[in-house]
Amino acid sequence: MRGYVTDRAAPGGLRLEGDLAQPAAGMEDLVVEVRASGVNRGELALLEQRPDGWRPGQDVAGIVVEAAAGGGLDGHRPPQGTRIVGVVDGGSWSERVAVPLTQAAVLPDEVGFEAAAALPIAGLTALRALRAGPPLLGRRVLVTGATGAVGHLAVQLAVAAGAEVTAVVSSHTRQATAAALGADHVRTSVGEGDGPFDLVLDGVGGTLLRDAVRRLAAGGVAATYGTLGGAAPLDLADFAPPDGKPGPWKSLVGVFHAHPSKSRGEDLATLAALVADGRLRPHLGSVRDWSELPETLDALRLRQIRGKAVLTIPDR
Ligand SMILES: NC(=O)c1ccc[n+]([C@@H]2O[C@H](COP(=O)([O-])OP(=O)(O)OC[C@H]3O[C@@H](n4cnc5c(N)ncnc54)[C@H](OP(=O)(O)O)[C@@H]3O)[C@@H](O)[C@H]2O)c1
Numbered sequence: 208m209r210g211y212v213t214d215r216a217a218p219g220g221l222r223l224e225g226d227l228a229q230p231a232a233g234m235e236d237l238v239v240e241v242r243a244s245g246v247n248r249g250e251l252a253l254l255e256q257r258p259d260g261w262r263p264g265q266d267v268a269g270i271v272v273e274a275a276a277g278g279g280l281d282g283h284r285p286p287q288g289t290r291i292v293g294v295v296d297g298g299s300w301s302e303r304v305a306v307p308l309t310q311a312a313v314l315p316d317e318v319g320f321e322a323a324a325a326l327p328i329a330g331l332t333a334l335r336a337l338r339a340g341p342p343l344l345g346r347r348v349l350v351t352g353a354t355g356a357v358g359h360l361a362v363q364l365a366v367a368a369g370a371e372v373t374a375v376v377s378s379h380t381r382q383a384t385a386a387a388l389g390a391d392h393v394r395t396s397v398g399e400g401d402g403p404f405d406l407v408l409d410g411v412g413g414t415l416l417r418d419a420v421r422r423l424a425a426g427g428v429a430a431t432y433g434t435l436g437g438a439a440p441l442d443l444a445d446f447a448p449p450d451g452k453p454g455p456w457k458s459l460v461g462v463f464h465a466h467p468s469k470s471r472g473e474d475l476a477t478l479a480a481l482v483a484d485g486r487l488r489p490h491l492g493s494v495r496d497w498s499e500l501p502e503t504l505d506a507l508r509l510r511q512i513r514g515k516a517v518l519t520i521p522d523r
Contacts, residue, residue: 208227208228208229208301208302208303209223209224209225209227209301210223210224210227210264210300210301210302211223211224211262211263211301211497211500212224212227212259212260213254213257213258213259213260213261213263214259215259218501219504219505220254221263221500221501221504223498227262227301230298230303230304230305231273231305232273232275232276232305233275233276234275234277235275235277235307235309236275236305236306236307237271237273237274237275237285237305237311238271238272238273238303238306239269239270239271239272239291239293239303239304239305239306240269240270240271240272240303241267241269241301241302241303241304241520242268242320242519242522243268243269243320243323243324243518243519244264244265244266244267244268244299244324244497244517244518245265245266245325245326245327245328245356245515245518246266246500246503246504246507246516246517246518247328247329247356248356248433248507249328250263250264250265251508254504261297262297262298262300262301263297263298263300264295264297264298264304265296265297265299265327265328266294266324266325266326266327266328267291267292267293267294267299267304267306267324267327268290268291268292268293268314268320269320269520270288270289270290270291271285271286271288271289271290272287272303273287274287278308283308285308285311285313290313290314290316291306291312291313291314292311292312292314292323292324292326292475292479293306293310293311293312293327294306294327294328294464294465294471295310300497300518302520302523308472309468309469309471309472310472310475311472311475312472312473312475312476312479313476313479314479315479315480315482315483316483317483318482318483321494321517321519322488322489322491323479323482324515324517324518325360325489325490325491325514325515325517326360326475326478326479326482326489327475328356328464329357329360330475330478330487330489331464331465331471331474331475331478332357332432332462332464333358333360333364333408334364334474334477334478335466335474336357336361336408336430336432336462337361337365337368337430339406339428339460340405340406340427340428340430341405341406341428342368343365343369343406344368344369344370345371346370346371346405346406347370347373347402347406347424348365348370348372348373348405348407348408349373349375349397349401349402349404349406349407349408349419349422350362350365350372350373350374350375350390350408351375351407351408351409351410351415351416351419352375352376352409352411352433352435353375353376353381353385353393354374354376354377354384354385354388354513354514355513355514356515356516357410357432357433358374358408359384359388359489359490359514359515360478360487360489361408362374362385362388362389362390363388363389363486363487363488364481364487365408366388366389366390367481367486367487370406371391371392372391373390373391373392373394373401373402374388374390374392374393374394375393375394375395375396375397375411375419376393376394376395378395379395381513382395384490384513388490396415396418397415397418397419397421397422398418398422401422402424403422403423403424403427403449404422405423405424405427405428406427406428406430407422407423407427407428407429407430408430409429409430409431409432409433410431410432410433411433411434411436412431412433412434412435412438412439413434413435413436413437413439414436414439415439416429416431416439416441417439417441417445420439420441420445420446420457420459421445423449423457424449425448425449425452425457426448426455426457427457427458428458428459428460429457429459430460430462431459431460431461431462432461432462432463432464441459446459489514490513490514490515491514491515492513492514492515492516493506493507493511493515493517494517494519495517495518495519496519497518497519499518500518503516503518
């Protein structure tokens, strides 16, 4: 079986290995023939941190070639031939990978493998960050990095949930893209006159997160999932209710895509259903054959990709 492994001596630190051991199904793991996989910004760091021989790749969309011996949390056991989307800790930039049942969902017929591969890490992060706040109907939500892999899904999910959404983009050249996602307002910074927001979703950090926290309503929540622009220079006073009025203080919550762990498959099923009914449209900024992984990683490093980067593995 072929798959990528880390190798510091190879160009770009990755080598396509031709003779990897086949993954095996277990009581709680099925084996998938991978058709598409995502490339995540966090993986750029993992590739540098992990030792030689590590098998990268976390997003997976493909076909079950070996069913699990047991059933998942709900007793369901997708049989051979089922199209699924899943998330793994590593090894999805390979022809086959084992996926725990609790981290997989059956794909509706309407959802292609490429769109599905955009969902796992980015979609779980967006969905779980949105759940960090109050019910969204009629609430004001701010999303930073709104044209990125997580941000563009977060904007659409917040719109679908009935929120009034403000999208923050990195420059004016990104404004039309954010508006097309359905955002009610598009900004390149956050300041006086914006908000007050009930929920902020942030993957940028730095002064942008500080400014967003300052524009939270009393009791509002800022969900942070990334610090692309560095640490936020926040002070206790930033969390006080606005205008010196009495009221609940604001809060900051960290979000990790894999937490809670046991409901990842359930949440992936929710995301896939939203794609199937057209409320969520993953924007695939880069779709390349997996032989072009080095080029995809370079484009991600250079911030050339909007939306999600996806690799395809041809039918074998
Ligand atoms: N906590 C978790 O579980 C989790 C899961 C997924 C991602 N993350 C983290 O969340 C962050 C966003 O992830 P992503 O996959 O959405 O990344 P992405 O696709 O690269 O999107 C990042 C977005 O932020 C914008 N941005 C604004 N300031 C930036 C800066 N200083 N540097 C780089 N980009 C900046 C980018 O604008 P341009 O269009 O101009 O590039 C882009 O729209 C990353 O830090 C990632 O590691 C965390």
